[in-house]
Amino acid sequence: MNEYDSDRIYDIAKNINYKKTNNLSEADCYVLNTCHIREKATEKVYHDIGRVKKEFRNKKKPIIVVTGCVAQAEGDILLKKEKYIDAVIGPQSYHLFNSTLLKLEKESNKINFTEFDVIEKFDNLNRFKNSSSSVSSYLTIQEGCDKFCKFCVVPYTRGAEFSRSVKELFKECKELVENGTSEITLLGQNVNAYNYEGKRLSDLIFEISKIENLKRIRYTTSHPIDFSKDLIDIHRTSKKLMPLIHLPVQSGSDNILRNMNRKHDIHYYLDLISELKKSNPLIEFSSDFIIGYPGETDKDFDASYELLKKVGYINTYSFIFSPRLGTPAAEMKKIDNKIAKKRLEIFQREAERIKMKYRKKLFNKKSTILFENRSSRKKDEFFGRDEYLNSVIVKSNENLKGKIKDVTITNGNQNTLFGEIISNSEKKDFAA
Numbered sequence: 001m002n003e004y005d006s007d008r009i010y011d012i013a014k015n016i017n018y019k020k021t022n023n024l025s026e027a028d029c030y031v032l033n034t035c036h037i038r039e040k041a042t043e044k045v046y047h048d049i050g051r052v053k054k055e056f057r058n059k060k061k062p063i064i065v066v067t068g069c070v071a072q073a074e075g076d077i078l079l080k081k082e083k084y085i086d087a088v089i090g091p092q093s094y095h096l097f098n099s100t101l102l103k104l105e106k107e108s109n110k111i112n113f114t115e116f117d118v119i120e121k122f123d124n125l126n127r128f129k130n131s132s133s134s135v136s137s138y139l140t141i142q143e144g145c146d147k148f149c150k151f152c153v154v155p156y157t158r159g160a161e162f163s164r165s166v167k168e169l170f171k172e173c174k175e176l177v178e179n180g181t182s183e184i185t186l187l188g189q190n191v192n193a194y195n196y197e198g199k200r201l202s203d204l205i206f207e208i209s210k211i212e213n214l215k216r217i218r219y220t221t222s223h224p225i226d227f228s229k230d231l232i233d234i235h236r237t238s239k240k241l242m243p244l245i246h247l248p249v250q251s252g253s254d255n256i257l258r259n260m261n262r263k264h265d266i267h268y269y270l271d272l273i274s275e276l277k278k279s280n281p282l283i284e285f286s287s288d289f290i291i292g293y294p295g296e297t298d299k300d301f302d303a304s305y306e307l308l309k310k311v312g313y314i315n316t317y318s319f320i321f322s323p324r325l326g327t328p329a330a331e332m333k334k335i336d337n338k339i340a341k342k343r344l345e346i347f348q349r350e351a352e353r354i355k356m357k358y359r360k361k362l363f364n365k366k367s368t369i370l371f372e373n374r375s376s377r378k379k380d381e382f383f384g385r386d387e388y389l390n391s392v393i394v395k396s397n398e399n400l401k402g403k404i405k406d407v408t409i410t411n412g413n414q415n416t417l418f419g420e421i422i423s424n425s426e427k428k429d430f431a432a
Ligand code: SF4
Pocket: 145, 146, 147, 148, 149, 152, 153, 154, 155, 189, 190, 223
C-alpha cells in the first residue's frame, strides 16, 4: 500500500512542479514514506534523516516530510526529537501534501497533519490522474481496520474501515489500463471487508473485469472472516481473477488465535480453504505467521507447524512476535527469545521445504507468464510472473514487456524460476 501511496503523493506533488530525482543532493524536498508494520521502523527514519543531513551539511537543507504510519503513530515524538523534520503527514492526510509544501517553502513552522479524514482524502486524490504505467499496478480500494488484533497497529494508524466507490475505482482502473497496466492488485488492509453502499469485493471484481485490456486481477490482504459466498463463487466464474489467495492465519493454535483476538478458529479457517478449493481447485494459498506470540507453548507452536504442513502453503511470511507501541500485545509478557528463534528456524525450514517441493512440480510444465520488465542484469532477459506470483525469467530477443506468453519452466530455486518461451504462444484477451 505504501508503494501505491508513494505514487499518488508524487501524482499530487507534480501539480506544484516537483519532479522525482535520483540525485539526493539535488532534492528540494525529501519525503520519507514509512511503514510501521516493519520492525525498527522509527529507528530507520532517524537513520535515513541522518544520511540526508550528511549530504546537505554545507548546503541549504531540503524540506523534510515524513509520511505513512510512523508519522501517524509517532508524529509528535518525531518532530520533537528530530528538528530536521519539517512536517509529518499521516496516511489519511495526503491530500494536504501540496498546501504543506507551499507553506514550508515560505516559512519554517513545524507541521503535523495526522487527522483521520479519509473521505476528504480520496475526494481530493480523485482529482489527480493516476499516472502509474507499470505492467502490474496497485490500486487501494479500502483502508483501515475494525478488527483490532491485539498485536497490530493498523486500526490506530489507518483508522476505521473505509471503502472507495465502485465508480471512482472503475475510473482509476481504466486510467491505469490506458497507461499500459495489464494487471491490477486491489489493496486494502482488509480488502475483502470492501463494502461501498452494499457493493462487495466480488461486485467490484466483476465490474473491472469488463475493462478490455485488463488481463489479471488480484486482491490482498484478506481476512478469513470476511470471505463471503459471492467472493468464494467469483473464484469459479472469473477468468481474470488469479488463483492465489493470501490468507493470513497468524497461528495454528485456537488458544493463541483467541489471545490475538483474531475472531476465527482453525476449524473455520480450514473449512474456508476447502470451500475455496471446491470453488476453484486450482487455488493455492500463502499466509502470514507470528511465531513466539506471548503465551505460545510448545503445543501451540506444534499446531502452527502442523497447519503449515496440512495446507501446504506455496509461500509464507513468518516473523518472531515484536511488540508495537500502543497495542495490547505490547503489554503482554514476551516468551524467551531463544525459544522463539529456535521455533522460527524450525518453522521456516519446513516452509522452505514445502515451497521447493511445490516449485519442483512446476519444472517441465507450462506456465502462463505476464512479463513486467527487461532484466536489469542482462538485456536479453525478461522478468515476469505466473498466475501464482512466482517470478520467472526467460531469454528473448523480442521485447516481452506487457505480453502474456506460455513458458516451459526448465529450472529454478527458492526465489526465481527459469523458463523457455513456447513459440507463438501470445495470449489474446481473456473473456470477462
Ligand atoms: S485484521 Fe489485519 S489489519 Fe486488522 S488488526 Fe488484524 S492484523 Fe491488523
